[in-house]
Amino acid sequence: MQEKFKQLVETASKIIIIQADNPDADSLGSALALEHIVGDLGKNVELYCGVDMPGYLHYMSGWDRVKKDLPTKFDASIIVDASTTTLLEKLDQAGQLGWVKARPTAVLDHHAIVENKIDFAEVVICDGELSSTGELIYNLASSLGWAINTEAGGHIMSAILGDTQGLTNDLASAATYRAMAALTEAGVSRPLLEELRREYSKMPPEIFRYKGELIARTDLTAGGRIATVTIPQTEINTFSPLYNPAPLIQNDMLQTTGVLLSIVFKQYDDGKVTAAIRANQGAAVAGRLAEKMGGGGHAYASGFKVTNGRPFNEVRSECLEFATHLLDTLDKEPSDETVQHAIAS
């Protein structure tokens, strides 16, 4: 597969790097790293993602080169950090998925179990053992002898740190640390990346106040094991452009004694309901819960979206019922595998 990937890149002169509709530090870091690595091979590279890059990722220089329009002319594409067509909805809706299918496509990913696999790619390099697509790109470039300049190295480091939550979760293996060490030796500064990341994830004062409101409104249910809060359309309108409400509060929910799961619901006026689910260590059920509700994700981070007009209260109580059942049977069932479907934002 590695040789095939090399061939695909060498044969093309213009390459599009595609991120799925749920960009994160790993997908953006991977896209930007590849832009440098493949660009240094003399290729013309453009970056595509169907949705805007969220503000908290703007610390990565080059994020603004990611475009929401697919160029009309290109020779090949590389899809990073996703193996499912479910997450290429925007491309499909724009009628442009066909353009991608008509040309050689490579997939670089690390999600172990995937539904609705991308079946049109000639090259799929997917290693479920790796922490991140960033780590996969590091390995790939190293073994192909492709240079990783300091900027590419910084993006790879950001990608790894994103998916491993700063090397703190169990996705970080000994090999991940070795890659981090090699990148450090090559001149990438983690403290500098950290400083930038913190600067860009600061909240405006009105968001700081709003966080207090969300905390006050948080429900602790199922004997204090599940923390939930609901964000109505008016608050989505007022606060979402400034800061995504779910990450604003979910870490604090999980840092509350007894809480195993945190669920942030968003209730839209058009009837749509989304949920962002996060789980603590020892309660690896986020993926299964989301799956039951028609979504997907990882054992500790997942989400779902309901668009069939079911009343909000019905969706919420069904979700809490499933969640409670999963927590009640924690010891009796195998833990989640990594599953990737559409993850609600």
Ligand SMILES: [Mn+2]
């Ligand atoms: Mn990833």
